[in-house]
Amino acid sequence: CxxxxxxxxxxxxxxxxxxxxxxxxxxxxxxxxxxxxxxxxxxxxxxxxxxxxxxxxxxxxxxxxxxxxxxxxxxxxxxxxxxxxxxxxxxxxxxxxxxxxxxxxxxxxxxxxxxxxxxxxxxxxxxxxxxxLHSEPYTQQVQEFVKKKTYGDVTFVSAEAAYRSTGNPDQWRLNRELSGGGALVNMGVYAIQSAIYGTGENPISVAAQEFSTRPEYFKDTDETITAQLNFPSGAIANITTSHNFSANSMYVAGTNGWFKLQPANNYGPLSGSTSDGKILDFPHESQQKLQMDDFASHILHGSTNLAPGEMGKRDMIIVSAIYESIAKGGKTIRL
Ligand code: NDP
Missing domain, CATH: 3.40.50.720 (NAD(P)-binding Rossmann-like Domain)
Incomplete structure (x- = not known):
């Protein structure tokens, strides 16, 4: 073209x-x-x-x-x-x-x-x-803080992505055959992503736990999952995802301070602050607009593909390991 x-x-x-x-x-x-x-x-x-x-x-x-x-x-x-x-x-x-x-x-x-x-x-x-979110300015700022070590070496990330589901219990999201899983595949991928761009690394192992408080509604899919991820540098992350409560944030601790986004993964505007008193403030634009324009620019002008298929596969490997850990009673799974 x-x-x-x-x-x-x-x-x-x-x-x-x-x-x-x-x-x-x-x-x-x-x-x-x-x-x-x-x-x-x-x-x-x-x-x-x-x-x-x-x-x-x-x-x-x-x-x-x-x-x-x-x-x-x-x-x-x-x-x-x-x-x-x-x-x-x-x-x-x-x-x-x-x-x-x-x-x-x-x-x-x-x-x-x-x-x-x-x-x-x-x-x-x-x-x-x-x-x-890869085309979104608050998320890009987080990635830059990590890359430039603005707050030192990252040692810990906490990330939550969750909402309370109360709609039709027969919706496809709660039907494993159509969804492939519950909160983890729907919202958990955002928490996994936050842990990865919050540390700037891919995890090397994961251990996870599942909680079920409304089994009559979540008959077929996971309701709430927490997981701990280990990274090559020694950094660790704790992630939470749920279809039973609302949570939407990421917190990154470095050796020289911290930064956080809350909300961190909805359609925006996102909001963020840092340990040295900065309030992050970017003009709001549709994330979907930025995302589709970035992908079209990748095709037209050869700019970087910000979220390639390999990234989707990487996240599915982590999702599978989290389910495997739960099935094995919380055992640590190497990635
Ligand atoms: P909806 O249930 O609102 O819509 C799904 C559409 O898929 C239906 O309206 C229908 O469209 C079509 N469809 C075809 N077969 C089926 C079937 N068997 N059951 C239900 N729908 C069917 O889902 P969403 O739009 O919320 O989600 C769609 C996808 O987008 C999911 O993968 C979801 O994870 C993702 N998503 C991503 C978001 C993001 O922020 N990146 C946010 C929300 C969703 P038609 O009538 O035209 O055939």
């Missing part, structure tokens, strides 16, 4: 994230725009086409999706489906020759993550994760 072209994105799965975050963000993006949709709900096809003036040849359902390969107006397929459908649609998108954005968690297990990565490599298309 030509460098000054805006890339066309097709959203796959028009649920709440596509409807309330991604489609509105795509009205403001500089490097990409909403060009098409893939939906299993005919009434959404009609209402979205009208609302966003979509061309008829850019509207697909799950059955005719593969014909997207012949559509020159779609450059990127963004998979925003229940987790069990990520691998299938990411792989089909790659086979259709489209660049791929995959929502978190990347897939149901590590093997599926590998299949997505290799399908994208084989088709020579780019693969990015929907990890919006």
């Amino acid at each position: 030509t460098p000054d072209k805006k890339l066309g994105i097709a959203l796959v799965g028009l649920g709440s994230y596509s409807t309330y975050q991604l489609a509105p963000a795509l009205q403001d993006t500089k490097n990409c725009y909403l060009a098409g949709i893939v939906t299993g709900t005919p009434s959404k096809a009609i209402s979205w086409a009208k609302k966003y003036s979509l061309a008829e040849h850019c509207i697909y359902n799950y059955e005719n999706f593969d014909t997207i390969k012949d559509n020159k107006d779609i450059d990127i397929v963004y998979v925003v489906l229940p987790n069990a459908m990520h691998a299938d649609f990411c792989i089909r998108a790659a086979k259709a020759g489209k660049h791929v954005i995959c929502e978190k968690p990347m897939a149901m297990n590590v093997a599926e993550c590998e299949q997505i990565i290799s399908a994208c490599k084989k088709a020579n298309v780019k693969l990015g994760m929907g990890y919006r």
Whole structure:
């Protein structure tokens, strides 16, 4: 594609994230725009086409999706489906020759993550994760503090990502066959990510515990998990995730001080402070807008892919190790 072209994105799965975050963000993006949709709900096809003036040849359902390969107006397929459908649609998108954005968690297990990565490599298309925080200024500031050792060597991170689920007990997020897990795969990935960019390292081992207080509601998926991660430098992290209470923060202790974000992982604006009295203050922009523009810029201009598929796979390896530790009574699992 030509460098000054805006890339066309097709959203796959028009649920709440596509409807309330991604489609509105795509009205403001500089490097990409909403060009098409893939939906299993005919009434959404009609209402979205009208609302966003979509061309008829850019509207697909799950059955005719593969014909997207012949559509020159779609450059990127963004998979925003229940987790069990990520691998299938990411792989089909790659086979259709489209660049791929995959929502978190990347897939149901590590093997599926590998299949997505290799399908994208084989088709020579780019693969990015929907990890919006990597394009977000407070998170980027945290990464810079860590890299520059502004507060010394990091020795400890505490990270929480949780909300209280009270909705329909039959929703796909609480159905293991469609979600692959509970709080850990849904919110826990944010706490894992905070621990990793909070230390600037990948963990070498993990031990975890599970708590269940509403088993009648969480019949099929984990409710609350805590885990401790060890890093090569000796730094440690304690993470908490839950579908039973609300928590949203990260705290990083270094040898010369500390910094924290609270909130740390919602749609923003985030907020942060440091041990030397700084209040972090960045102008608010849609995280989804920044994320999709960054990925389009990676394709158009070769800028860094801030959240590549390998990162999604790494996080799934850690998720699997956390579940393994719980299954083994809290045993430390080497990564
Ligand atoms: P929703 O339940 O709101 O929407 C999912 C959509 O997927 C449905 O509306 C439907 O769209 C389609 N779908 C196809 N098959 C099924 C099925 N069997 N059951 C349910 N839906 C189906 O989910 P979200 O939009 O909240 O989440 C979608 C993905 O995005 C998940 O992977 C989630 O983890 C991720 N996400 C990421 C966020 C982030 O901040 N990065 C935030 C929220 C979600 P249609 O009617 O068009 O076919």
